[in-house]
Amino acid sequence: MGENGIKLRAENINLSFGGVEALIDVSFELREHEILAIIGPNGAGKTSLLNCINGFYRPQKGRIMYEGYDLTKVSSHKIAKMGLSRTFQNIALYTGLSTLDNLMAARNIRMRYNVFAAILYFGWAHREEMKHRRVIEDIIEFLEMESIRKKPVGMLPYGQRKRVELGRALALEPKVLLLDEPMAGMNVEEKEDMARFILDTYELKKIPVIIIEHDMGLVMDIADRIVVLDFGRKIAEGTPDEILANHAVINAYLGGE
Amino acid sequence: MGRTLVKTLSISILVIILMTLPLLIACSDDDEKTENAPEELPDIHVGMSALVTGPYGAYAPITWGYLDYMKDLNERGGIDGAQIEVHWKDCQYDVAQSIAAYADYSKSYDLVAFTGMGTGANLALAERCAEDGIVLAAIGGEPELIWPAQEWVFASSPNHAIGALGAMQYAMEQWDEGRVARVGIAYPNNPFGQSIIGPIEEYASELGYEVVEKQEFELTALDAVSQSLAFRDDEVDIVYVQGTAKSVAVLCKDMDRQGFIPKMVIGPLHVIHPAFPELAAGTGEGVIGWNPFYLWPQDMDNESVQYWRDKALEYSSGDIVSEEDPYMSMLYMWGLSVGVLLEAGLREAAAEVGAANITAEALRNALENVTNFKTGNSGFQPGIGFSPSNHEAYSATSLMQVQDGVWVRINNMFESPWKFAE
Amino acid sequence: MRLPCGIINKSYSQDTAIVRTNLQWLLLVLALITLFTFPYWASPHWISVMIGVWISIIGVMGLTLLTGYAGQLSLGHMAFVAIGAYTVAILMSDLNWPFWAALPCAGMISGCIGVIFGLPSLRIKGFYLVIATLAAQFIIVHIISRWDSLTGGVFGLSVPKVTLGGFEFKSDFSYYFLAMIFALIAILIAKNLSRSRIGRSWIAIRDNDIAAEIMGVDPFKYKLLAFFFGCFFAGIAGGLWAPYLRYLTPEQFTLMGSVWYLGYMVIGGMGSIMGPIAGVIFITILDEFTAEMVTDLATGSPVFAGFVQASRYIVFGLAIILFLIFEPRGIAHRWERIKNSYRLWPFSY
């Protein structure tokens, strides 16, 4: 789609909140087929960068090009329609809805029936609902969430909620998947499951993934390329091996005192 | 888990019982036959959408007065031996609840009369009563209900305009400046407030004053600065303020603060409240309030006032009776006056068709034949009477004034200048 | 939602159906029979009380969509009921429109004005929105009480009766059916909206507006849609009130009324269609019970008039406080739990 296999390109992003400069001149590319990890210490600006891509934050300078559009000028919900889907660092599920309905809620943009059909429900709306229900059931099966299908997500344990978030992101039928610390706070077993789901998704759907993650071992295992942020600046970019060998990264992040 | 289930179930059952119990009670009370002494005469049924609680709960003494009058009437032998059964329910001044009560009583019993509370309820009830042929025995209030006379609506006491005109007539009798008095009106934008403007303006030339300023103000307002300034700038001599004790006090204080002291300030019956002088913090001295009844504690020399004060003590345990509170007794009298109206009509009807045959129709026709009806117990108001063109019990008023911080009667009941266009 | 042991959903369609077991069908049919025959066996009093219940259910259902589902707190709902009531009254008496044409108009006008007052919701939420909707309450009722030529001002105006063919909906008996049918339709529409993509999007905005927007819910569209439907329902409720009350004055549509609408919703349960139904019925019965109590207490003499007055407030307030302590999430929630424990009975897990 994009030129030379580039799916998304961020150019000179500058974002500040009052005096706090969250992102300074950050540029990077996401290729058509890769898992790109963004790493960096807390407060480095990783989440802010995703928020810019989602149109939730508006950078003061710079562009984010995707399918010929500058995302910094598109409203959030339209960006979702364009196929950018994500999970959140602090779980942001619809707590009043069941697992199933959380996923169905994300299908909203793919459903094709109007208000009048919704009022009548029977017929058109019902058919559409059932069609999308089938898609959702596939995702539930894929993420092994059958047992929590009808449970309100507010009552689920942390690990499962993270999984529901991934499910919701997938329900959107994304063309790009953005994952903000999907494995934070999980035990080893849960992390392995999650990593497997992410890799399977990547294989199955053939979509590029941006993942923010702190667990370096995991990042080295699954990422094709890594972007390193520190105090809002990109300090390095490259394959896991290149990053491991980078002094700036070691100093800033990997604990080089 | 077991315990949680038990808890869940028990709370559920509690909720269900709570929800169904009143329903059962309410559905099952289809009148256990009262085991009174065997009466040959059938009861006469009247209904009331009463006002006891709610935002206007302060007016509850009206209901107590009405109920006490009926109780007393029954104890005195009813209407030639026929007892009067009152069906009533606390409707909190709410139109929908009043209509529900009316629907209930008018379907369940052969009502001859119904009494509602509040302008909205009365206006809605008037249409229904006319349709069903039931007398609406209203307490006095808004002229809209009574001018012109509606076939089925009768008011037991004068409306606000009559009181206002009576007070204005008195004011002009006192006026000795040798020029036309300048009158300012302050009123809230509701039926209570607007009802007096037309009549006061209409009688300006006849009574010899000029309305130079009309100011709207809220009964709940915390200040009345702009109204005070307007009255001051227009050099108003007499301020007629259609307000409550609290709002009149606010106006008095603010006029005083602007250095403006009108020659006279007149308020409606609601101003005759024991708290008014204190609320006005000294600025209420000389304020006049009109009232269509004789009241305790001011008129304890009136036998019927004494009689009803004792009755109130006996029936309602005296909550309504206080040595200083003419306002409570005014509300109580308001309720009593409906009783007087009904007694007058029912006695007349009994004389015409016999106590056993009183229908709503008979009551309505009889009411129009009532002239100067008075009993020993109704001396707290003048004799009452109606005609086909006049459905208002009487059109007199009396005045009280704040003197040295207390309400003092300044004259007896006198006819208001209002004349019916025959 | 769990099903009784042994019931297996054979299709997704079956899984989402409202009524799923034979027992549920039986209960539904029984309930409908009870409701349709109600005026034949209930006392006149309860018929008129039920008319009020049906109409209130419609209004509170609107508030439930707006506040319970979409999370847009409104303290001005009674004003939109007023718009509906006055629209019907004016169209019927001034323009001689039939009720059946005036009622949808009432809903539409109320809904559209609701959208206008909903515009601030795009920028503000929570307490700030409460103040904005409070403004709606005051502005609308103020306009109604000032626009004398149209609304009759503070003295109000009378409303003609509803007719259909030659039939006049004059008695409470007939009006019961009118109110009930509209209420049942309203309940069905609300249920359908709530289980459609629209209802889910509303809940998404309510539960996490930022995530909702990032996940593709257009807040502009769905918030305004919520205001439209919330106020549309209120307008219909008002449109049904008008010919029933026969006489409208602005003082019937108070801020207190709006607060009570919120009360019905909270007591019934916020985010469910059962909520408004349960809340209105519960409060109404409690209200009737305490009113009855006042009459009974005052009839035995002598009594302290003040005590009789206070008793109603105390019992009413206490019942509500106790209720909220034991079931803060409303009756509908309790009902769900009863259903669930029945399904598992006698084996819990």
Ligand SMILES: Nc1ncnc2c1ncn2[C@@H]1O[C@H](COP(=O)(O)OP(=O)(O)O)[C@@H](O)[C@H]1O
């Ligand atoms: N909405 C906001 N308002 C003010 N400051 C913010 C906001 N969001 C992020 N920041 C600031 O931007 C910087 C980067 O934050 P963030 O992107 O969350 O970092 P990371 O995800 O890398 O831990 C931090 O200093 C943070 O305080």
Ligand SMILES: [Mg+2]
């Ligand atoms: Mg972060």
